[in-house]
Structure formats: structure tokens, C-alpha cells
Amino acid sequence: MSAPWQPSATRAVLAARASLLARIRAFFAAAGVMEVETPIASRAGATDLALEGLRTACPGLGAEPWALWLQTSPEFPMKRLLAAGAGPIYQICKVFRGGERGRRHHPEFTLLEWYRPGWDYRRLLDEVAELVRFALDRPGLGVERLTYRQAFLDRFGLDPLSADAETLGLAAREQGGAGADELVLDADGWLDLLLTQGVEPGLGRGRLSFLIDYPASQAALARIRADARPPVAERFELYLDGMELANGFTELTDAAEQRRRFQSDLERRAISGREAPPIDEALLAALEAGLPECAGVALGVDRLLMIATGSEHIDQVLAFPVERA
Amino acid sequence: MATYSTNEFRGGLKIMLDGDPYVIVENEFVKPGKGQAFNRVRVRNLKTARVVEKTFKSGDTVEAADVHDTQMQYLYNDGELWHFMDQESFEQITADAAVVGDAAKWIKEQDICNLTLWNGVPISVEPPNFVVLVITETDPGLKGDTSGGGGKPATLETGAVVRVPLFVQIGERIKVDTRSGEYVSRA
Numbered sequence: 092m093s094a095p096w097q098p099s100a101t102r103a104v105l106a107a108r109a110s111l112l113a114r115i116r117a118f119f120a121a122a123g124v125m126e127v128e129t130p131i132a133s134r135a136g137a138t139d140l141a142l143e144g145l146r147t148a149c150p151g152l153g154a155e156p157w158a159l160w161l162q163t164s165p166e167f168p169m170k171r172l173l174a175a176g177a178g179p180i181y182q183i184c185k186v187f188r189g190g191e192r193g194r195r196h197h198p199e200f201t202l203l204e205w206y207r208p209g210w211d212y213r214r215l216l217d218e219v220a221e222l223v224r225f226a227l228d229r230p231g232l233g234v235e236r237l238t239y240r241q242a243f244l245d246r247f248g249l250d251p252l253s254a255d256a257e258t259l260g261l262a263a264r265e266q267g268g269a270g271a272d273e274l275v276l277d278a279d280g281w282l283d284l285l286l287t288q289g290v291e292p293g294l295g296r297g298r299l300s301f302l303i304d305y306p307a308s309q310a311a312l313a314r315i316r317a318d319a320r321p322p323v324a325e326r327f328e329l330y331l332d333g334m335e336l337a338n339g340f341t342e343l344t345d346a347a348e349q350r351r352r353f354q355s356d357l358e359r360r361a362i363s364g365r366e367a368p369p370i371d372e373a374l375l376a377a378l379e380a381g382l383p384e385c386a387g388v389a390l391g392v393d394r395l396l397m398i399a400t401g402s403e404h405i406d407q408v409l410a411f412p413v414e415r416a
Numbered sequence: 417m418a419t420y421s422t423n424e425f426r427g428g429l430k431i432m433l434d435g436d437p438y439v440i441v442e443n444e445f446v447k448p449g450k451g452q453a454f455n456r457v458r459v460r461n462l463k464t465a466r467v468v469e470k471t472f473k474s475g476d477t478v479e480a481a482d483v484h485d486t487q488m489q490y491l492y493n494d495g496e497l498w499h500f501m502d503q504e505s506f507e508q509i510t511a512d513a514a515v516v517g518d519a520a521k522w523i524k525e526q527d528i529c530n531l532t533l534w535n536g537v538p539i540s541v542e543p544p545n546f547v548v549l550v551i552t553e554t555d556p557g558l559k560g561d562t563s564g565g566g567g568k569p570a571t572l573e574t575g576a577v578v579r580v581p582l583f584v585q586i587g588e589r590i591k592v593d594t595r596s597g598e599y600v601s602r603a
Contacts, residue, residue: 141448141450141452190453190474191445191447192423193444193446194444196445196447270456270468270469274471274472274473276473279452282451283448283451283454284454286451287446287448287451287454291448309450328448328449335448338450389449
């Protein structure tokens with residue numbers, strides 16, 4: 092181990108982090124949203140196929156050490172608080188995602204997550220814009236709303252809600268420079284490639300771009316809109332400077348549907364030989380007891396700080412990236 | 417067969433693609449928060465020096481390329497092949513014109529070159545950064561020039577042509593930077 096002992100962030104950036112956190116807390120204090128804390132280590136984990144949880148073991152709780160999962164987001168316990176009548180709540184916490192390392196990724200990062208009972212994703216989206224304008228002290232920052240479908244129609248001339256994997260793969264290969272000739276992906280995989288390669292870089296240029304109404308296959312924990320044909324997920328992603336900053340939903344409140352999605356995740360994990368963390372039965376019980384209709388969003392604080400400080404690499408805003416941790 | 421996972425990707429790593437050895441120039445991890453992770457890389461073909469882009473699903477593995485660089489002394493050219501020798505083992509290997517490429521116009525017997533070997537076979541030859549060569553042909557030069565405003569072409573003993581100041585004459589030894597192909601000084 093010969094990593095330097097010094098932090099990789101300058102003192103000015105450390106100070107910018109402190110002031111960003113203070114502004115976020117001031118924003119929610121003024122908005123009447125309560126700060127909460129929930130466990131970072133839990134007996135249940137995220138089944139989401141796009142996430143890889145980290146597992147630890149805690150001795151001293153019984154005959155055998157307990158297997159505990161480090162949270163990939165505080166979503167499940169926060170929903171239990173909502174079901175218990177907490178009202179609007181937010182949390183700033185560390186989350187952990189294995190297999191994610193790069194210029195904009197670090198396996199441990201700081202997430203801001205908040206929930207608004209009685210709101211839908213469109214109303215929450217407006218508050219996200221307000222928060223970001225306030226946190227960055229850029230009150231004049233404009234807002235653009237673009238449906239996922241329209242973004243793909245504009246950029247590739249294809250409809251992401253109806254195109255099959257073959258059509259999407261062809262488009263990805265024709266995008267030039269992709270070097271995707273030998274990739275084998277399903278439709279959602281190709282959509283992710285087209286999105287990251289062709290759409291994302293142009294989003295959030297000098298304004299806040301919200302990509303909304305995702306394909307139902309990419310709903311994650313969002314409610315599916317019943318009125319839309321084909322159906323879309325009530326989900327948004329915020330982009331600024333070509334970088335994904337936040338992901339929000341009108342939350343799924345149907346316990347049976349939630350269980351189906353968990354089980355489908357686990358089946359798909361089993362097929363590909365991936366680890367299957369236990370389903371969060373406490374969350375399902377809370378949903379059965381009644382989660383109020385609500386909207387929730389998670390925002391990457393480190394990335395917001397990258398934008399606030401003009402940093403190109405996430406290591407510039409972390410005191411000690413994992414290689415120095 | 418050694419392999420690398422995309423998690424090990426970094427600049428300088430040598431990998432096999434479509435049967436050719438490549439070196440990773442740049443590696444970028446890309447992932448939508450709720451989606452598939454990719455490694456987008458720029459790679460240089462070690463045989464042709466062509467740089468291309470390639471996208472991998474994160475977690476995929478690729479074959480490692482058995483490629484390494486080694487310093488060898490250039491011995492002679494037999495009319496077809498260039499012969500090099502490892503100065504420690506005295507082992508000799510040969511390279512053809514396609515592999516030696518541009519290095520051919522700079523190197524002289526005894527020069528120490530950098531050879532890139534793939535599975536023990538040379539795939540590229542780099543000349544020393546600076547070489548000293550004799551001018552075999554150049555315009556006799558015009559009167560009174562001292563400080564090389566314009567310069568003139570000069571042919572060197574290896575056949576290379578470089579621009580030299582007007583005051584430099586046939587038979588003189590000059591130092592050349594092989595990376596830029598430019599005259600540095602008299603030697």
C-alpha cells in the first residue's frame with residue numbers, strides 16, 4: 092500500500108462541500124421537510140439488477156454473525172417511515188455500490204434522498220429544480236423537460252418504447268465510434284448504451300434537463316402510468332452539464348406489484364449466477380399497511396459538488412477516494 | 417490464457433481484440449444510475465498504431481496480450497531483414513520492413529532500439545529519440561548565411577531527408593530528433 096496519505100480534494104473543495112451541505116439543509120428546513128437517519132447496514136438488500144450491494148458480517152448478535160448489506164440507497168427504510176406517518180422527509184447519507192468506479196463513479200458516495208407525500212413526480216421535479224438552483228446559487232438556471240421517447244426520436248429517429256433489440260442494436264452500431272459490434276445486449280441494454288452515448292452528453296447544457304416518462308421496462312420502483320399507450324414509468328432523471336444528477340419517481344405503493352418486481356429481479360439474478368440478497372419483507376409489510384401516495388428522488392451530492400466546483404473527476408471532491416481509504 | 421476483466425482496465429494495459437494486440441489509451445466507465453454499466457475504451461493497435469473505440473459491458477473479460485517492450489541493439493540489414501540482438505542474452509531476432517517501418521530511415525548499426533514483442537515476435541521498432549548521422553548530400557549553401565532563416569533539405573547516410581540550416585555542409589555529423597524528424601544541432 093503506497094497510496095498517498097494526503098486528501099485528493101483541495102481545502103477549498105472541502106469547504107465547498109461543507110457549504111453545499113449547509114445550503115441543502117437550509118433549503119429543507121425552510122420547506123418544512125424533516126431530516127431523518129436510517130440504518131446504513133441492513134439484513135435486506137437491493138435486488139435491482141443494475142446495483143451490486145456490498146455485504147458485511149456483524150458478530151455479537153447471535154450464535155452466528157449476522158449478514159448485513161450496506162445500503163445502495165436509503166429508499167426502503169425511508170418508505171417505512173412514510174408508511175408510519177413521518178410526513179415529508181429527507182436524508183443525506185453514504186451509500187455503497189460495488190463495481191462502480193470511474194470519473195463520475197465511486198463505490199461509496201453521498202446521496203441526498205427525499206420524499207413528498209401527496210405529490211407526483213412532476214411536482215417533485217419542480218422542487219428538485221428549486222433545490223439545485225438554491226444549492227448552486229444559480230437562481231437563473233432554466234429548466235427543460237423532455238420525454239425519453241422524444242429524446243430518442245430527436246437523436247436517433249427511433250421510438251424507444253416500441254423498437255426491438257435488433258433495431259436498437261443496429262442504431263447503436265451505426266452511431267459511429269461506439270465500437271459496439273460484438274456486444275450482446277437486450278433491448279434495455281441497447282437503450283442504456285444509446286442513452287449514455289448519444290443522448291446524455293447533450294443534456295443539461297446551461298440548463299437543467301429533466302428526462303421524463305421512461306419505458307415501463309425501466310420503471311425500477313416507479314409507478315407505471317395507466318393512461319399512457321404504450322405505458323411509461325412515472326420517472327425522471329435530472330441532467331446538468333451532460334451528467335446524470337438525480338433520479339425520481341412517483342413511488343410504487345402496491346405491495347403485490349412490488350413483490351412481483353423483487354421476485355423477477357431475483358429470478359434474473361439466479362439465471363446469471365449473481366448473488367441474491369434477501370427481499371426486504373419489512374418494506375413489503377409497510378406497503379401492505381399503506382404507503383401514502385408519494386414522490387421520491389435521490390440526488391448525487393458528490394456530482395452536484397463536482398458541478399459547483401468545476402471538477403472533472405469525482406476524486407477531486409472526495410477527501411479520500413477508495414484507493415486512499 | 418491470461419484474461420483481464422473490465423474492472424482491471426487502465427491506460428497502458430495490453431489486450432487482444434479481433435486477433436490483434438492492442439494497448440488501452442483511455443478507459444471510461446459509463447453507467448446510468450438504474451442501468452447497464454459499460455467500459456468505453458480507446459485502444460491503439462500495436463501493429464498498425466491505429467486508434468479505435470470499443471465498448472464493453474462492464475464485467476466482461478478479454479484476453480491479455482503477451483506484449484512487452486525490450487531494448488535491443490540493431491546489428492545489420494541483410495538486404496531484406498533487419499537483425500537485432502539482446503545485449504544480455506545475445507539472442508538475435510529479425511524484423512521485416514513492415515515491422516521496422518519509419519525506424520529504418522534513422523537507425524545505424526550499433527544503435528539501441530526499443531522493440532515491442534508480441535508472443536516473442538517483434539511487431540514494432542522504435543529508433544532512439546536522438547540519432548547522430550552524417551550528411552551525404554545537400555546544397556553547398558549560399559554565401560554568408562549564419563543563423564538558419566530558411567534552411568535546406570539534407571540527405572543523411574541512412575537515406576532520411578531533414579531540413580538543416582544553410583551553414584551545415586556535406587560530411588558533417590548532425591543530431592536529429594527522430595520523433596519529430598527535426599534537426600537539433602551539429603554533433
